[in-house]
Amino acid sequence: MDEKAVSSMETVLLMGDVDAIKDYVFESSRLPQIRGASALLMRCEAEIRQRIREANGRILVARGGFLLAEVPAAQIHRLAEEIPRIFASHTITATMTLAWEDPPGALPPPPSPIADGWAGRLIRAAPPSDPFPRRVAFLAARLRAAKESRSTVPTLETLPFARKCAICARRNASEPLYLPEGPLPVCPVCSTRHRAGWKARSGLRRMWHLWHPDFLGEPPQDLEQLVEGEPHGRLAFIYADGNDIGRHLMTLSDPQAYQAFSRKIYRGTRRAVFEALGIALKGWQGNFWPFELINIGGDDITLLIQARYALPFALAFLERFHLHTSFTASCAIVIADHKYPIRYFEALAADLLKGAKERAKSGPEPDSALHFLWLPEPVAGEEADLFLQRYQSEEGGRRLRWTARPYRLAQAWQLYELALALKDRVSRSQRQQWAEALTQGVLPSVQFIQYQIARAPQGDRSALRKLLERARDLCGFTGASHLLFWVEEPGRAAWVTAMMDLLEWAELLEAA
Structure with a gap:
């Protein structure tokens, strides 16, 4: 139905959000399971779009597990019953919580402790004629209240003495899944995800070749194939x-503008992803693609990629995102062995992203920002600060910090450039010695590295000193007291250096 027809009838806004979407997608670390979960959720989104169009509604946003639509008031209750059934039929356990405006003339909803709170009062105080941003804000409050008041979730019966699923280990196994290594007893949820993940490979191949038709290789079947050729099997999430995309959305005055802006952001994000992959993987040769694109939401992406390509991809993406959307973005990278549980990858990346967003807002002008964490010896955890504390020490009553992360975009580009230069000019064994020296303190590390530079060939000494001076600029404290690559943090008894960041990325880029 055309836009004019939709606007001529009585409509209400319908909002939905997939519940615990990350738990569903990253329940298993097997690549077919992750790919299949994403494919099934996309299939649900496509079917929801179709149902809303058949009901003469209009989709404003339907990406990344979030839904906002304008639908005829007479159809709202039917759609509210059909959408949960769509998720149950495709995924078995995934659900979407829904909230919608009360149809004109409808009786008020029954009171509940949450609905009678501030969110419920604001919603009931806003007549349908209120400005569109306010309607969306009130509906979001109602959706939050609905999520908090959920009392049941779909589960499969688990018997105490039944054989558990060989993939999730949560539910009872009920059928065999035939894999190259042999049959596995699995539950219906994991079986459905695996079949969907296997079929999704052909769709990924077609989508990728639309952007890069000359790119050879095949989508990886598992994480072992994804990290093929990567030293030590290092994987980046x-x-x-x-x-500020959400804040801008709340300034749009009508559904048409909201819809147009959402489409623009999604298309810009998708274009930035594929262009950045083309830049980062230029010259790549292999049997299986060194990446897996898990999700492109409205303005967010989730991606697995070999560690050596992580930094060039992230920088190219942030640059292209701003080019195609006029907005900045923040990015988090977590690197560990490919056998590290994906759910911890995701949790640490989400925590790092908060720091990147704070850094993006810290300057005089908004900018893109990058944060990262490398776990050479992976330890289970979900709070990034616990791992970042290892980059700090005390010396004579002053705090030493061996890292200057997170970085704004221009600094991150400089970090990449310096890491490449360090990789080429300093051997791996020497870099390991430099990293050890940093932990000994300011003066011991400066003396040791100066001694190492003095032993370098005549032509390399000047270049290495300039490299270390430029590394000092990464700390961002202009005019502060400094000692070669260390900088005194103004107003605090602390010294900071970016050398550990450089040394880590020089190692990670070694095979590039």
């Missing part, structure tokens, strides 16, 4: 998200 990348999570990026646009800055």
Whole structure:
């Protein structure tokens, strides 16, 4: 139905959000399960779009597990019953919580402790004729209240003495899944995800070749194939998200503008992803693609990629995102062994992203920002600060910090450039010695590295000193007291250096 027809009838806004979407997608670390979960959720979104169009409604946003639509008031209750059934039929356990405006003339909803709170009072105080941003804000409050008041979730019966699923280990196994290594007893949820993930490979191949038709290789079947050729099997989990997109959406005055802006952001994000992959993987040769694109939401992306390509991809993406959307973005990178549980990758990346967003807002002008964490010896955890504390020490009553992360975009580009230069000019064994020296303190590390530079060939000494001076600029404290690559943090008894960041990325880029 055309836009004019939709606007001529009585309509209400319908909002939905997939519940615990990350738990569903990252329940297993097997690549077919992750790919299949994403494919099934996209299938649900496509079917919801179709049902809303058949009901003469209009989709404003339907990406990344979030839904906002304008639908005829007479159809709202039917759609509210059909959408949960769509998720149950495709995923078995995934659900979407829904909230909608009360149809004109409808009786007030029954009171509940949450609905009678501030959110419920604001919603009931806003007549349908209120400005569109306010309607969306009130509906979001109602959706939050609905999520908090959920009392039941779909589960499969689990018997105490039944054989557990070999993939999730949560539910009872009920059928065999035939894999190259042999049959596995699995539950219906994991079986459905695996079949969907296997079928999704052909769709990924077609989508990728639309952007890069000359790119060879095949989508990886598992994480072992994804990290093929990567030293020590290092895998990077990348999570990026646009800055202030939600705030801008709340300034749009009508549904048409909201819809147009959402489409623009999604198309710009998608274009930035594929262009950045083309830049980062230029010259790549292999049998299986060194990446897996998990999700492109409205303005956020989730991606798995070999560690050596993580930084060039992230920088190119942030640059292209701003080019195609006029907005900045923040990005988090977590690097560990490919056998590290994906759910911890995701949790750490989400935590790092908060720091990147704070850094993006810290300057005189908004900017894109990058944060990262490398776990050479992976330890289970979900709070990034616990791992970042290892980059700090005490010396004579002053705090030493061996890292200057997170970085704004221009600094991150400089970090990449310096890491490449350090990789080429300093051997791996020497870099390991430099990293050890940093932990000994300011003067011991400066003396040791100066001694190492003095032993370098005549032509390399000047270049290495300039490299260390430029590394000092990464700390961002202009005019502060400094000692070669260390900078005194103004107003605090603390010294900071970016050398550990450089040394880590020089190691990670070694095979590039």
